[in-house]
Amino acid sequence: MNLITLSIPLFFLLMGVEWLCGRIQGRRVFRGPDVFANLSLGAAQTVFTTVAVGLLAGAYLSVYQHRLLDISASSALAWVVLMLGVDLAYYWFHRASHRMNLAWAAHAPHHQSEDYNLAVALRQGPFQPLVSRFFYLPLAWIGFPPAMFATAAALNTLYQFWVHTELISRLGPLEWVLVTPSHHRVHHACNGRYLDKNHGGILIIWDRLFGTFESEEERTTYGTVKPVRTFNPLVAALAPVGELVARARKAPRALDKLKVWFMPPEWSPPGMEVPATETVVDRARFEVSTSRRVALYVGVVGMLTLAVTVLFLVRSRSLSQPERLAFAAWFLVSLGGLGGVLEGKRWGPMVEAVRLAAAPLVVAVL
Template sequence: MSSFPDVAVWSIPAFVLLTVVEIISVRLHPGEEDAGYEVKDAATSVSMGLGSLFFSFLWKFQDVAVYSVVYELTPLRVPLLWWTFPLMLIAQDFLGYWSHRSHHVIRILWACHVVHHSSRKFNLTTALRQPWMTFTVGFFFLPMVAAGVHPVVLAFCSSVNLVYQFWIHTERIDKMPRWFEFVFNTPSHHRVHHASQGSYLDRNFGGVLIVWDRLFGTFVAETERPVYGLTKNIRTYNPLKVASHEYVAIAKDIKMAGSWSERAGRVFRGPGWRPQDRTSVSVASVTKEPAA
């Protein structure tokens, strides 16, 4: 099967144009006092995005190798037809929901995804603040390959999903029509996802569709204005530290752990987990409360 275009890469000019429009909008109509842009924060987000292009290219070798083996072993094949392609987009979004949710509730996965939540601002450059260590993401989509979806088609579906999520990183859009808010992920829903308030934590994991959150009990509507960032913010604009800080914190906590069960808990339990019989924790590691 011939290669599909990388929708995310081809969309970069649109990303730049929309960001410029948003910046102009913020300048003309500032809104909340802490809304909008901060130069260092936006620069860090763009730097993380550029870095993710490089590292994503490296991790693709891993994904291509695994996907190719699974695709050759499965006897199933899903043809690319006008009616199967929308179903594949929905399937990819469904698996993306569980990938996203898992990356919030398992600490070693959160160490990757925390990068995207580390900004205390919420604007279109926040969408570009992508992790570099995405080697944990691809495995969640193996069921599609095992069901006979060609890896190239899966990559295209993932790219479409990622591009959709760019525009929902804004405070410039309030609410969409009710029917749209019920079915699709929107800026309002995604603002909740990026918030650090207790009632908003670990909610609204959907990529394109918000119906998964409604079905699996993780949906919360936006009521109060979100406070963005982490429950314990890292206060750095250094891209290397932003990309690696939680991995470093995990290593410190493993070193301080008093037993193998605690070491396992530091890696595989929730991001805010701590053993009941120990009170000493690495301050840097508590970037999020335990998942609800």
Template sequence: MEFTNPLVYGAPCFIGFILLELSYSKLTGRKDLYKRKDFFASLLIGSGSAILAALLKTVIIIALFSFVYDLFNPITDGVRMNIFGWESFSYAWYVWILCMLADDFSYYWFHRQNHMVRFFWAAHIVHHSSENFNLGTAVRNGWFTLLYKPLFYMWMPAIGFPPEMVIVCLGIESLWQFQLHTTYVPKLGFLDRFINSHTMHQVHHAKNFEYMDKNHGGILNIFDRMFGTYQPLDEQIEISYGVTTPPESHNMFDILTHEYINIWNDMKKTKNWRYKFMYIFGPPGWSHDGSTKTVKQMRRELIHKKQ
């Protein structure tokens, strides 16, 4: 069975919604919501990401998921059976729900590792590098995440979800993520108990110390609650968006590569190969001499000082 990725229809609408929010912000006096150079940098990066995604999804995602699916779900006596002993999943409505839950689980860990592993953070920091939070920022996605993101989802076709189903669920997840990047939607009351909402995503994009590395969820916030990364918005705290090591540039290539350059410069500080490894694959902020600290280290120190 063939399905069309929802992004085929959703992506053209992105520009329309961005222009609508931009126009509304100007009409209502929020002229600081969009800044011209930052906005155009986001559009350029987003356009490049869309082009690369269209190419790589055909070559990598579809081919990879299909290969894994066929490998772990061979056809036996006319029936596609998983190697672990069950029949591969159908396209029934409840399987779609299970697939979306599996996708949301995968997205949580993919997103969380983007904040926990510096090599991944170097790609993901592009999305957080803007000091503005708007729908334009939503399309400001690092190009290099496209190369490793499928690895977090390979287990889904392996256990029997059809590749087309997984790709559609990925598309739905992306559509939800896009519309989260606006400050015009307030708290949602009861829905905030289980939905990853707009205010929760504002927390995620904040560089305030108390908000760092929180709310990695996709559509649901259940996994943030389960694994200790949930943080609701405190309306008494003034949010500051962006990152602690900004690119200090609106040049597209500086934004895309600046954290890789920072990693290289940190590696040159030591001849110890274990330290070099940690500068690449350790958490952001890790240093061999304590000159910079991770968010976890800073939080432990804060707790220690309060005792």
């Protein structure tokens, strides 16, 4: 198991601490439907990474075969340089993800939540690893071993978990060096002055050096400029890609159909409507009205589905690729079905019935 999978109990423990602290302060930190979507999207990325591990690891290994140096994992200096390198690569990946439509479509699900809490840290774009891995390949070429890189990348990801909270204010001198909750609240805001700012993972110095730093000065409104307006994780994951496909189809020229995928989100071909980029302030959050019975069903069955997913992650190395793909298909149907039930879609119970019928077989295979 990797560090991220091993940290799952800690994630839930800290979310419980955040909920308790919020209760003490008289604040509602979590909304059930949003937490369901966050956890489901995080699990979806983990499942995708497990299924595509050969492709993702293969790219790094291929470059590593042509490395400049043989770097030892026993060198403390090498670890320091690698952690700095991973953080710098993450900064440029993160910045590019906000400035190129194709990368933004993979990253956007992380920003869709209109809340800001530790559960949002777990909300990830399922296909984001396909984009991010390219930015780390120079580290393979330099000569950092794959296992060493995987550990450093996991540590970089784990650091970013705690900055997704509104319950920690500014942290004095640390604000000058490290990414803090205050910095990252700015990054998740869709206020005009906050858009595309504070991309750092661990260190905020990259944003200060490269001109993308913005301090937290005004009240934040979270989410994407164009809200996704759904708690169905499958719909949320696919919506950004669907929007790009629609824009490419509407583009009048063949070159513009291609450029749509690589231009910034605010770009639009001549003659087409310009995407929304206006300042967003105090926007009402998306809500869904559901009965307690439905909420209880989604909560309980959703947690059981996530438990089966953790079992899949633990056992994944012993499974064949067809078995991994079959689980991934079942998991995607689970997300769509539970999301449909939560939002009262007529097709939701039918999808749920099919995937629940297949659940015993899935568990048996695991």
